[in-house]
Amino acid sequence: MNQQKIPATVITGFLGAGKTTMIRNLLTNAGGKKIALVINEFGDLGVDGDVLKGCGAENCTEDDIIELTNGCICCTVADDFIPTMTKLLEREQRPDHIVIETSGLALPQPLVAAFNWPDIRTQVTVDGVITVVDSAAVAAGRFADDHDAVDARRAEDESLDHESPIEELFEDQLTCADLIVLNKTDLIDVAGLGRVREEVASRTVRKPVMIEAKNGEVPAGILLGLGIGTEDDIANRKSHHELEHEDGAPHDHDEFDSFVVELGPVADPAGFVEALKTIISTHDVLRLKGFVDVSGKPMRLQLQAVGSRIDHYFDRAWGAGETRATRLVVIGLHEMDEGAVRAAIEALA
Numbered sequence: 192m193n194q195q196k197i198p199a200t201v202i203t204g205f206l207g208a209g210k211t212t213m214i215r216n217l218l219t220n221a222g223g224k225k226i227a228l229v230i231n232e233f234g235d236l237g238v239d240g241d242v243l244k245g246c247g248a249e250n251c252t253e254d255d256i257i258e259l260t261n262g263c264i265c266c267t268v269a270d271d272f273i274p275t276m277t278k279l280l281e282r283e284q285r286p287d288h289i290v291i292e293t294s295g296l297a298l299p300q301p302l303v304a305a306f307n308w309p310d311i312r313t314q315v316t317v318d319g320v321i322t323v324v325d326s327a328a329v330a331a332g333r334f335a336d337d338h339d340a341v342d343a344r345r346a347e348d349e350s351l352d353h354e355s356p357i358e359e360l361f362e363d364q365l366t367c368a369d370l371i372v373l374n375k376t377d378l379i380d381v382a383g384l385g386r387v388r389e390e391v392a393s394r395t396v397r398k399p400v401m402i403e404a405k406n407g408e409v410p411a412g413i414l415l416g417l418g419i420g421t422e423d424d425i426a427n428r429k430s431h432h433e434l435e436h437e438d439g440a441p442h443d444h445d446e447f448d449s450f451v452v453e454l455g456p457v458a459d460p461a462g463f464v465e466a467l468k469t470i471i472s473t474h475d476v477l478r479l480k481g482f483v484d485v486s487g488k489p490m491r492l493q494l495q496a497v498g499s500r501i502d503h504y505f506d507r508a509w510g511a512g513e514t515r516a517t518r519l520v521v522i523g524l525h526e527m528d529e530g531a532v533r534a535a536i537e538a539l540a
């Protein structure tokens with residue numbers, strides 16, 4: 192059997208950068224290409240999968256969307272990702288293109304390396320790694336403002352070999368990029384965007400092309416078909432962890448935590464959102480997302496918070512047999528006080 196290799200695009204980027212939004216947009220303008228989507232999320236609530244399955248694209252049906260929920264894709268390559276790919280490749284109707292959305296906390300390097308596994312390498316190639324950047328978060332210093340805190344922690348604990356975990360991860364995701372999408376340009380002005388370009392460029396040695404976008408609106412023709420074969424170039428894209436642990440010691444995500452909060456119906460969604468903003472900034476929550484049961488409303492409220500910026504909208508009606516519930520996944524640094532955040536949110540219903 193001499194089949195052409197299927198191209199696979201890896202989409203990475205920090206929590207809330209706009210990966211799912213960009214993919215949703217991509218599915219609507221992929222021009223008939225049959226796409227299989229592999230989605231990986233940090234936190235036990237399949238929000239991204241739900242959002243993408245809900246977009247009803249004919250070229251990517253619910254069967255073509257595979258969720259990997261056993262932790263970050265970079266840590267579960269052998270147990271989860273490889274078997275998933277193998278099954279996908281055994282399908283009678285193979286996709287024209289595979290798109291993989293990593294979790295916002297994933298290192299893309301181990302995932303790209305998996306494309307060199309013998310069974311995968313012969314059948315699939317990495318078309319390119321696309322790193323989505325939240326330009327507003329960069330402009331606000333989100334990825335660079337922790338130096339004092341890190342220095343203080345290092346002074347207390349000499350074994351710390353890390354820079355700020357957020358900064359390090361941000362750089363690792365840029366290091367692996369073939370294309371960088373500076374997203375959320377609607378939230379900053381031209382001068383700010385210029386500074387974001389400089390800052391992002393300063394954190395990448397290879398200087399991949401950068402393009403700008405709002406709401407992840409990038410033509411499919413730009414995202415798909417880069418034709419890089421990134422798996423052949425992983426030696427040039429080492430993560431901080433790989434550079435620091437050439438012995439091959441496995442990495443982990445101990446610096447980050449997530450948990451799900453479940454609560455009853457919410458009577459006043461506007462008040463709920465305002466109160467969440469306060470909780471998020473008090474406890475430095477990085478990401479919060481999920482669905483809200485609003486009393487007396489037939490529609491489900493989707494809630495998406497990136498830092499204390501919160502988007503919320505009624506996305507669809509609750510299904511006939513579906514249990515209405517408010518469920519939110521909360522993601523933050525390990526030192527976030529889970530008990531306090533949980534109690535504060537639960538007190539709102």
Ligand SMILES: Nc1nc2c(ncn2[C@@H]2O[C@H](COP(=O)(O)OP(=O)(O)OP(=O)(O)O)[C@@H](O)[C@H]2O)c(=O)[nH]1
Pocket residue numbers: 204205206207208209210211212213232239294295296374375376377378404405406407478495496497502
């Ligand atoms: N203002 C603005 N909001 C955006 C833009 N792109 C995405 N968003 C919003 O940012 C929030 C997070 O977007 P997602 O697409 O879910 O981000 P993500 O990278 O998939 O997030 P994780 O999977 O949690 O890492 C959502 O509320 C989006 O509507 C943009 O260009 N401008």
